[in-house]
Amino acid sequence: MSGGAAVTAVAPEGVPVVTTGDDLAAVLTPVLEGATWPDGSRGLAEGDIVVISSKIVSKAEGRLVAGRDEAEREAAIEAETVRVVAERAKPEGGMLRIVENRLGLVMAAAGVDASDVPTGTVLLLPEDPDDSARRIRRGLHARTGVRPGVIISDTAGRPWRRGVTDMAIGAAGVTVLDDRRGQRDQYGHELQTTVIGVADEIAAAAELVKGKLSGRPVAVVRGMSRAVTTDDGDGAASLVRPPEEDMFRRGVSEV
Amino acid sequence: MSGGAAVTAVAPEGVPVVTTGDDLAAVLTPVLEGATWPDGSRGLAEGDIVVISSKIVSKAEGRLVAGRDEAEREAAIEAETVRVVAERAKPEGGMLRIVENRLGLVMAAAGVDASDVPTGTVLLLPEDPDDSARRIRRGLHARTGVRPGVIISDTAGRPWRRGVTDMAIGAAGVTVLDDRRGQRDQYGHELQTTVIGVADEIAAAAELVKGKLSGRPVAVVRGMSRAVTTDDGDGAASLVRPPEEDMFRRGVSEV
Numbered sequence: 001m002s003g004g005a006a007v008t009a010v011a012p013e014g015v016p017v018v019t020t021g022d023d024l025a026a027v028l029t030p031v032l033e034g035a036t037w038p039d040g041s042r043g044l045a046e047g048d049i050v051v052i053s054s055k056i057v058s059k060a061e062g063r064l065v066a067g068r069d070e071a072e073r074e075a076a077i078e079a080e081t082v083r084v085v086a087e088r089a090k091p092e093g094g095m096l097r098i099v100e101n102r103l104g105l106v107m108a109a110a111g112v113d114a115s116d117v118p119t120g121t122v123l124l125l126p127e128d129p130d131d132s133a134r135r136i137r138r139g140l141h142a143r144t145g146v147r148p149g150v151i152i153s154d155t156a157g158r159p160w161r162r163g164v165t166d167m168a169i170g171a172a173g174v175t176v177l178d179d180r181r182g183q184r185d186q187y188g189h190e191l192q193t194t195v196i197g198v199a200d201e202i203a204a205a206a207e208l209v210k211g212k213l214s215g216r217p218v219a220v221v222r223g224m225s226r227a228v229t230t231d232d233g234d235g236a237a238s239l240v241r242p243p244e245e246d247m248f249r250r251g252v253s254e255v
Numbered sequence: 256m257s258g259g260a261a262v263t264a265v266a267p268e269g270v271p272v273v274t275t276g277d278d279l280a281a282v283l284t285p286v287l288e289g290a291t292w293p294d295g296s297r298g299l300a301e302g303d304i305v306v307i308s309s310k311i312v313s314k315a316e317g318r319l320v321a322g323r324d325e326a327e328r329e330a331a332i333e334a335e336t337v338r339v340v341a342e343r344a345k346p347e348g349g350m351l352r353i354v355e356n357r358l359g360l361v362m363a364a365a366g367v368d369a370s371d372v373p374t375g376t377v378l379l380l381p382e383d384p385d386d387s388a389r390r391i392r393r394g395l396h397a398r399t400g401v402r403p404g405v406i407i408s409d410t411a412g413r414p415w416r417r418g419v420t421d422m423a424i425g426a427a428g429v430t431v432l433d434d435r436r437g438q439r440d441q442y443g444h445e446l447q448t449t450v451i452g453v454a455d456e457i458a459a460a461a462e463l464v465k466g467k468l469s470g471r472p473v474a475v476v477r478g479m480s481r482a483v484t485t486d487d488g489d490g491a492a493s494l495v496r497p498p499e500e501d502m503f504r505r506g507v508s509e510v
Binding site: 005006007008009010011036037038039040086087088096098100104105106114115116117118119158159160161162163164165166167176177178185186187189190194195196197198200201202204205207208209210211216223224238239240241245246247248 | 260261262263264265266291292293294295341342343351353355359360361369370371372373374413414415416417418419420421422431432433440441442444445449450451452453455456457459460462463464465466471478479493494495496500501502503
């Protein structure tokens with residue numbers, strides 16, 4: 001009745017307001033070193049995964065653009081859109097569009113964020129979130145001596161289900177897909193459910209402690225060292241299903 | 256630099272093989288009382304959420320049906336299907352179908368499970384997973400004196416993204432949707448992202464410790480007492496997007 005597995009996510013307080021040009025690894029190092037664990041210990045350890053909300057990555061990378069009125073906001077969304085996946089008229093006028101953005105992510109508003117940004121602006125997703133994750137990982141390693149996995153997370157809706165959840169849009173040093181093909185169950189049958197989207201599950205676990213308005217845009221997940229790799233690996237781009245595997249590719253229009 | 260939030264998921268070992276007629280609350284009580292936490296404590300506490308893989312719930316409820324050959328397996332899937340959402344030919348012959356089942360869940364094979372079940376059978380999802388969750392919750396309360404939240408989880412693929420993740424298909428005493436509409440950011444704007452699918456995120460966090468072949472089909476999530484309610488609440492059925500809200504309702508056929 002003892003033993004078993006444990007995973008803990010903590011979201012340390014004290015992340016300052018992030019602005020263009022900030023070195024996120026430098027900003028986050030003292031915050032992460034102050035993270036308090038349920039066993040009373042502190043700080044970052046090998047095998048930990050640092051999950052960072054894309055919003056502060058985008059802010060550090062200066063991804064704010066003009067969004068003073070509906071036309072400017074729409075233009076920002078259109079510039080990020082490569083395909084309209086679904087759309088319908090909004091009761092208040094205009095169209096609600098679910099689109100694929102240039103990162104291959106299917107999201108409302110192409111991932112362009114109008115909340116918790118300065119008035120008159122909107123925030124684009126990082127240019128290359130996997131590259132952002134790799135850079136932050138290098139910076140954290142240089143400053144702390146620990147080489148954690150890094151995930152950059154963002155929030156999106158899902159078809160058929162209410163509520164938004166967090167997913168991994170950038171990753172470095174994390175096995176984003178846990179491939180269990182070939183494993184057999186106790187009856188000797190090969191497993192049906194075969195590849196786990198583990199980076200998305202880690203991002204979801206991290207959201208439980210981060211929260212949107214809590215001033216805690218960063219979490220550390222401990223207990224998933226099996227998913228942390230020395231190499232930076234393929235990144236979260238490999239979570240995007242390529243068109244030839246996509247059974248739901250019946251978009252309204254290609255743009 | 257101290258304080259902050261923490262959520263821990265543990266998956267205790269020692270869950271025996273579950274068969275038809277088992278009282279899951281009775282089976283799980285000693286296992287949950289032996290759960291070991293990172294701070295060295297043991298057992299279940301108020302505010303905990305018990306996440307149970309649907310597979311053992313189905314087995315306890317006797318949801319095994321004949322699946323001796325492809326025709327019998329297909330018949331089981333068809334009986335659970337209310338709508339074909341997407342389909343394509345499999346390289347090895349036959350059709351791969353993503354369907355909506357009678358619970359409103361969109362899944363491959365309608366949630367009919369052919370792995371880790373006795374040869375010649377397949378396993379249907381629980382008849383009413385929210386009711387299963389309520390019953391298990393009552394049983395755990397009666398046996399342990401603690402009234403945890405209960406989530407019944409299952410694994411499914413997602414459009415556009417590789418890899419499967421766990422979601423909540425049954426719930427009792429858990430706020431499945433965390434509604435933050437009306438909250439304002441530091442600039443005074445109302446939050447854009449408004450309703451969090453928190454029960455799905457808890458199910459995802461639990462999957463990280465449970466795993467398919469680990470013999471750990473149950474996890475306990477601690478630190479989410481804000482989502483645990485005295486009343487059993489609406490259950491996971493309220494996570495299913497009704498047709499009138501569904502922007503992706505362009506099914507191949509209604510059956």
